[in-house]
Amino acid sequence: MEQEDRYLALLTKVASYRVERVTADGERMPLSASVSSRTENDRLVLTDVNGADILVFEPITPKPDLPLAGTDWVLDGYSTGGDAVSSVIAGTTITAKFSPDGNVTGNAGCNHYGGGYLLDGANLSVSSLFSTLMYCSEPEGVMEQEARYLGLLGNVSSYRVEGDRLVLTDAAGADLLFFVQAEEVPAAPLTGTLWTLESYSLEGDAVSSVIAGTTVTAEFAPDGNVTGSAGCNRYFAAYEVSGKTMTIGPAGSTKMYCGEPEGIMEQEARYLSLLESVAGCRIDGDRLDLLDEAGKTLLSYRAESVDQP
Missing domain, CATH: 2.40.128.270 (Lipocalin)
Structure with a gap:
């Protein structure tokens, strides 16, 4: 949190910027902002009114868009109404997997759930959701989070994939659920x-x-x-x-x-x-x-x- 507070404070002090390329021998070469081709050695430098460098950014190599079906997704955040977005409660994991056979399954934080889905281009609908009926008392708020998640999932009308991120939206185009690709878990052996x-x-x-x-x-x-x-x-x-x-x-x-x-x-x-x-x-x-x-x-x-x- 201290790092975040410091970052936001520095942003308010930005007065100018420059884009530069660092060569192999360490030389800094100014670049025009209109240069279309970037390399991993390019940097964006934000400076204050005195010209001091206060924030330095390096480029992120774009990741290819993952397929909706067949990818293991884990929830990163969800809409709580309007423009408000909540992160997932610490100690809980919510997942989704859209199988090629038209079924979606996952863990809603406490219970396992499943349902069917229909895909038509970027249009996506989820129906016939069901879940196990376990009650979890901890961590606090997990059951309310689960109910919110399943309610939003049933209200999805479309989706978009941005690299390794999946966003599910409603009929009005509002973003409801935000997923990232789950870390790969090695397959456990059947025996032993x-x-x-x-x-x-x-x-x-x-x-x-x-x-x-x-x-x-x-x-x-x-x-x-x-x-x-x-x-x-x-x-x-x-x-x-x-x-x-x-x-x-x-x-x-x-x-x-x-x-x-x-x-x-x-x-x-x-x-x-x-x-x-x-x-x-x-x-x-x-x-x-x-x-x-x-x-x-x-x-x-x-x-x-x-x-x-």
């Missing part, structure tokens, strides 16, 4: 990783987050066995994987009964049933999705730890 369940499929298109206070895990061993916690009981099953194709089960488990939290046994039964319906898998960074024969996501996990060789 502790996968923790974040959400699972219900009937139809409904998706549920894991019940608060429960932990469901999966560990795929190189010998073709998967083990973990189903929330109450330990389970085990055989699995086969070939490329993106996977089959699991049937699963066996211990026979303990857990009365709390409410719904834990029903969640466990649903989880073990979904395992036996798995027909494929997909790893994207630190996320593992287990899919049915139609490619629908049944189970979504996050990598918690990876065994080191």
Whole structure:
């Protein structure tokens, strides 16, 4: 903040400027402002009334525009009404990924969400949004931020990409959501990783987050066995994987009964049933999705730890 205050204060003292090029031997060569070709050695120098250099800028090499679909986007800021823009609450991450198949998915800060989108040139519409139903109490304001984000996403009418930045706008052309390209996360290996369940499929298109206070895990061993916690009981099953194709089960488990939290046994039964319906898998960074024969996501996990060789 001290740097920012200093920068803004210096801006108010600017009286003139010059554009110069620094040669290999350190010589400074003045350039005309109308010169169209720039090099990495060009600089913009802002000076005060006494001619002292107070701010020096170096050129930024323009980045090629990234594609909307297939790029991992992370939210940098969002509109709060009028010209006001808010940054994302510290400690939260909001993401979006527009897949070539017309689906958009991501994390809204607390819950996972999904929906469909239609693209026609620069026109973009997002519809049929759904999300898991987890409640997050921290950090403060995360649920209000999530509701604002999903509301704005459903109101998008167009988009533009500026290098590695994505801006979504409404029908009036007002900027609503500001994304930057997410840092690439190396793909976690299927085996040797502790996968923790974040959400699972219900009937139809409904998706549920894991019940608060429960932990469901999966560990795929190189010998073709998967083990973990189903929330109450330990389970085990055989699995086969070939490329993106996977089959699991049937699963066996211990026979303990857990009365709390409410719904834990029903969640466990649903989880073990979904395992036996798995027909494929997909790893994207630190996320593992287990899919049915139609490619629908049944189970979504996050990598918690990876065994080191």
